[in-house]
Amino acid sequence: xxxxxxxxxxxxxxxxxxxxxxxxxxxxxxxxxxxxxxxxxxxxxxxxxxxxxxxxxxxxxxxxxxxxxxxxxxxxxxxxxxxxxxxxxxxxxxxxxxxxxxxxxxxxxxxxxxxxxxxxxxxxxxxxxxxxxxxxxxxxxxxxxxxxxxxxxxxxxxxxxxxxxxxxxxxxxxxxxxxxxxxxxxxxxxxxxxxxxxxxxxxxxxxxxxxxxxxxxxxxxxxxxxxxxxxxxxxxxxxxxxxxxxxxxxxxxxxxxxxxxxxxxxxxxxxxxxxxxxxxxxxxxxxxxxx
Amino acid sequence: xxxxxxxxxxxxxxxxxxxxxxxxxxxxxxxxxxxxxxxxxxxxxxxxxxxxxxxxxxxxxxxxxxxxxxxxxxxxxxxxxxxxxxxxxxxxxxxxxxxxxxxxxxxxxxxxxxxxxxxxxxxxxxxxxxxxxxxxxxxxxxxxxxxxxxxxxxxxxxxxxxxxxxxxxxxxxxxxxxxxxxxxxxxxxxxxxxxxxxxxxxxxxxxxxxxxxxxxxxxxxxxxxxxxxxxxxxxxxxxxxxxxxxxxxxxxxxxxxx
Numbered sequence: 334x335x336x337x338x339x340x341x342x343x344x345x346x347x348x349x350x351x352x353x354x355x356x357x358x359x360x361x362x363x364x365x366x367x368x369x370x371x372x373x374x375x376x377x378x379x380x381x382x383x384x385x386x387x388x389x390x391x392x393x394x395x396x397x398x399x400x401x402x403x404x405x406x407x408x409x410x411x412x413x414x415x416x417x418x419x420x421x422x423x424x425x426x427x428x429x430x431x432x433x434x435x436x437x438x439x440x441x442x443x444x445x446x447x448x449x450x451x452x453x454x455x456x457x458x459x460x461x462x463x464x465x466x467x468x469x470x471x472x473x474x475x476x477x478x479x480x481x482x483x484x485x486x487x488x489x490x491x492x493x494x495x496x497x498x499x500x501x502x503x504x505x506x507x508x509x510x511x512x513x514x515x516x517x518x519x520x521x522x523x524x525x526x527x528x529x530x531x532x533x534x535x536x537x538x539x540x541x542x543x544x545x546x547x548x549x550x551x552x553x554x555x556x557x558x559x560x561x562x563x564x565x566x567x568x569x570x571x572x573x574x575x576x577x578x579x580x581x582x583x584x585x586x587x588x589x590x591x592x593x594x595x596x597x598x599x600x601x602x603x604x605x606x607x608x609x610x611x612x613x614x615x616x617x618x619x620x621x622x623x624x
Numbered sequence: 625x626x627x628x629x630x631x632x633x634x635x636x637x638x639x640x641x642x643x644x645x646x647x648x649x650x651x652x653x654x655x656x657x658x659x660x661x662x663x664x665x666x667x668x669x670x671x672x673x674x675x676x677x678x679x680x681x682x683x684x685x686x687x688x689x690x691x692x693x694x695x696x697x698x699x700x701x702x703x704x705x706x707x708x709x710x711x712x713x714x715x716x717x718x719x720x721x722x723x724x725x726x727x728x729x730x731x732x733x734x735x736x737x738x739x740x741x742x743x744x745x746x747x748x749x750x751x752x753x754x755x756x757x758x759x760x761x762x763x764x765x766x767x768x769x770x771x772x773x774x775x776x777x778x779x780x781x782x783x784x785x786x787x788x789x790x791x792x793x794x795x796x797x798x799x800x801x802x803x804x805x806x807x808x809x810x811x812x813x814x815x816x817x818x819x820x821x822x823x824x825x826x827x828x829x830x831x832x833x834x835x836x837x838x839x840x841x842x843x844x845x846x847x848x849x850x851x852x853x854x855x856x857x858x859x860x861x862x863x864x865x866x867x868x869x870x871x872x873x874x875x876x877x878x879x880x881x882x
Binding site for chain 1: 674675676695696697698699700701705706708712713714715716717721724725726728729731733735738739740741745748749752789793
């Protein structure tokens with residue numbers, strides 16, 4: 334496999350993880366600083382199923398996602414009732430807690446030395462198809478009543494509640510969906526790198542995911558996809574700057590937050606209406622969507 | 625039977641008694657006004673009815689069932705809709721989606737259906753869109769604003785979007801919190817027409833409207849029954865003619881010597 338293929342695979346896996354974060358942080362306004370821990374859950378559960386029980390690749394992923402959603406449910410029970418800053422702190426704490434558990438349980442997970450010997454299953458086609466499926470599902474979710482309700486909760490929870498929206502329940506739904514998508518990205522990551530260790534999924538990874546959502550645009554799926562691709566690639570492109578790499582990266586972020594706090598793409602979305610506006614093509618030709 | 629009955633509710637904020645023993649009975653097809661100077665507890669009463677603020681004591685009934693301890697979302701689902709004094713529109717959603725929000729709890733599809741869009745999702749979405757258009761049409765928001773963000777609209781129109789959103793809940797009781805605040809005289813006249821229109825349109829559903837207002841002329845023109853509050857206490861209650869000549873009301877509004 335060439336260097337470029339490997340790069341594309343990493344970018345795509347990252348995009349899937351960021352889309353998972355986007356559901357929570359972008360659409361519902363809940364700042365999640367423990368998102369990488371759900372990647373860890375996916376990667377570890379599917380990896381251990383494959384290594385220790387020889388369970389086939391697809392089944393392992395499916396089981397891992399279900400298990401992660403279950404863990405997510407238990408965490409979410411108290412967490413969805415919290416306000417956004419407390420939500421951020423609690424998810425952050427869970428992330429560090431999980432990392433500590435993975436580090437300590439040497440007999441099961443391999444501890445700090447990591448879990449090795451995961452079969453190499455992921456190629457470029459698998460990740461691309463996964464990405465398309467995830468984008469379509471998230472897009473459908475966003476255009477459905479659930480998407481609107483999430484945005485309403487983000488903008489004004491009190492008003493949303495007096496419009497008949499049970500905010501805790503909706504937050505739970507979107508939280509579990511987000512966990513499923515993020516842990517799926519974790520599964521793919523495990524089956525691509527064949528080796529995982531807890532330090533890959535610490536709070537730095539979590540904040541990276543959140544930063545990418547903010548960069549792309551808080552309210553734009555298109556923005557999140559393009560923004561994440563750009564940022565992940567630019568980290569590679571900036572490699573020639575050596576020690577200055579992180580500095581340049583941070584500089585880009587600071588400039589962005591100062592001049593465009595809503596993210597590069599803001600609210601802009603590539604959809605039927607865009608085609609109508611710029612190409613004067615009625616959207617019904619391209620997208621079968623209600624108008 | 626009373627549509628809505630409020631029985632002796634009180635609310636303390638710390639040591640301050642914001643609402644003192646407020647009682648109210650609302651029958652079907654009524655238009656009731658609540659007036660009072662600033663800080664009289666008018667908005668607090670709305671918050672108490674819609675469940676946003678918890679009552680300290682007292683009970684609330686809707687169609688004979690007790691709703692005292694229900695959550696705001698449950699109360700609104702039963703059919704008590706409200707607007708907000710300081711607009712609380714969803715800035716991230718366009719005007720028509722803002723109105724559709726109040727209908728989402730009636731849409732019959734679950735999470736998995738939302739992911740795969742079977743026909744029911746399309747038909748339900750269409751239904752909600754049509755209802756939103758009807759509501760917006762009723763409160764006279766021009767079609768060209770439907771896909772704008774609400775913050776881009778003039779203030780008067782934003783207030784009407786808020787009203788349309790409350791109507792989309794298909795309410796039995798509509799609580800309007802100072803709908804005329806910040807409107808110019810012409811817009812106020814328009815608003816009075818709209819409220820009358822709503823009342824006529826929704827007569828079949830037996831909609832009752834409760835109006836909190838500062839503007840005497842509006843309350844006097846519209847309401848059949850008026851409650852007057854001062855410092856949380858109900859100082860008078862009755863028809864507009866009765867209120868206009870009530871001694872307590874005059875002294876609260878104009879000062880003791882009158």
